[in-house]
Amino acid sequence: MRHVAVIGSGPAGYYTAEACQKAFGDAVRVDIIDRMPVPFGLIRSGVAPDHQSIKGVSRRYEATALSDNVRFVGHVSVGTDVTIPELLDLYDAVVLATGAPQDRPLGIPGADLPGVVGSAAFVGWYNGHPDHAALAPALTGPGAVVVGAGNVALDVARILAKTADEFAGSDIVGHALDALTGQASDAITILARRGPHQIAMTPKELGELAHLSRALPTVDPADLPPAAEDAVLDPGTRKAVAHLRAFADHPRAGDDARTLPIVFDFFAQPVAIEGDGRVERVIVERTRLDEQGRAVATGETYAIPAQLVVSCIGYQTPRVEGVPYDEKLGRFANDEGRIAPGLYAVGWARRGPTGTIGTNRPDGFLIADHIAADTADDSAKSGRPRLDALLASRGVDVVTFRDWQDIEKAEVANARDGAPREKFVAVDAMLGARK
Incomplete structure (x- = not known):
């Protein structure tokens, strides 16, 4: 034995x-x-x-x-x-x-401000894990910024964007359902350090964003490489990128009945989070890919207004x-x-x-x-x-x-x-x- x-x-x-x-x-x-x-x-x-x-x-x-x-x-x-x-x-x-x-630390100035949460904590909150049930994330304000280019980032963005009716049949816990459907950000931005060809997102999860009732996923066409270059991708990534191309072809949120933009911001990395006692904005730096496909900082920065930052950069x-x-x-x-x-x-x-x-x-x-x-x-x-x-x-x-x-x-x-x-x-x- x-x-x-x-x-x-x-x-x-x-x-x-x-x-x-x-x-x-x-x-x-x-x-x-x-x-x-x-x-x-x-x-x-x-x-x-x-x-x-x-x-x-x-x-x-x-x-x-x-x-x-x-x-x-x-x-x-x-x-x-x-x-x-x-x-x-x-x-x-x-x-x-x-x-x-456990979440990997974001490791930038301001990452300890109230309003910054890791995906393990945020996902644990809406799934009812006792360690995170009292999280109370900031859900109303100018924007939610989701950092990461994988399926966890998509899960977070989708959950933030859903209406009460769209949670039918799910086992989201009551405190999260009440909070998510009683408050709303003006926009959701997904930050990805590299480009569409380097995502770790799967076609199914990306495709789900296209069917949300009040949210409209958008991609800047300038961020997409020539369509012919998709041929070198594995089949799953190629299908995922096809969704991104469809998002780029869609009218912008202002021209659509849906009112909540989910913005895919490629070649963008957060370098600081600022605010007076809590999150008010994310400072983002533009990147480019070097010959090895690594993200390299360009020095160009801009700010995204936000009351919530969810870091989806990995676990340990x-x-x-x-x-x-x-x-x-x-x-x-x-x-x-x-x-x-x-x-x-x-x-x-x-x-x-x-x-x-x-x-x-x-x-x-x-x-x-x-x-x-x-x-x-x-x-x-x-x-x-x-x-x-x-x-x-x-x-x-x-x-x-x-x-x-x-x-x-x-x-x-x-x-x-x-x-x-x-x-x-x-x-x-x-x-x-x-x-």
Whole structure:
């Protein structure tokens, strides 16, 4: 029997558990430990609330969670309730699947002004994550500036632009729905350091902007390279750029019934954020591409009025005491997932914040292969019983998967008309929903 502890209950964690089941059959016990009382990590608190089809993958994880040799150990904080050395003493393998839930710093003057938020915090706010439920972003004023050229930036812009009717069927939390539909910016600007050919946006997410009822995406035709140059792009990027070309051909917002412009500002990087006690404007510098395709500053600057800045420039994995960390890449230092004897990293904690949800599945199988190669069939470790005894001795209120099902039932029962659920946004409320 092998005993495996997985830290983090998001996609990487559950795919690792599934891979261990396939590798070892009944001869493995997997404990999935999470500091939150609710599972599924990024699926619950990172995927946009209006992308319910993507959230459906949690049903696959639920099947794994309800099997006899996998269990969810929620409301347990690694580093506080139990340490990594203690887990290594109890389990044959400890797998860090903590993701990358922290924002990379924007790192420009004024980035600490009220009104500047990272995308992890902003997305967590509208998804009801307890860490960010009290964010209260500034939503009314001259403009919202979204910094970044990836799908997270598109998610943020789309959520800011939607009307109340367009949130039908989503699981956006009530406090965010009320705030977003009760206030409005005059414009949304998406800043991208490089050009249309260098975006990390996918066609589906770009195409969604064209169907918003009150928002009109716009692109300056001068920012687009000659259409013939699109032929060198991969098919996905080529389709995405086709959307940008369609946005450039569309009449400007003033000539359209839609009143909220979503402006794609390419070859533009923020260099400072200014305001008297809070955000009032973003100072932007024009860029150009050098021979290697890197953005180079031109020295030309201008200001964009704004009351809100959302930085969507990437994420990093939180440090864990005693675990080697790669400062440059913002993830645990590892060799193809191996950190130290018995200690592994998987998913974004291993690779950094790259790839899709599905990318974590082969990652999980890689780690299961490592565990098979590095550990013996007959373990002397005790795993689950000693963890339970240790947590009980410390008075830790552990949440099981059955408890989570009670929480989920309460969220479904509390849903507004047409919504799949109304999430609890406080840990105490989650704990109180258990039967």
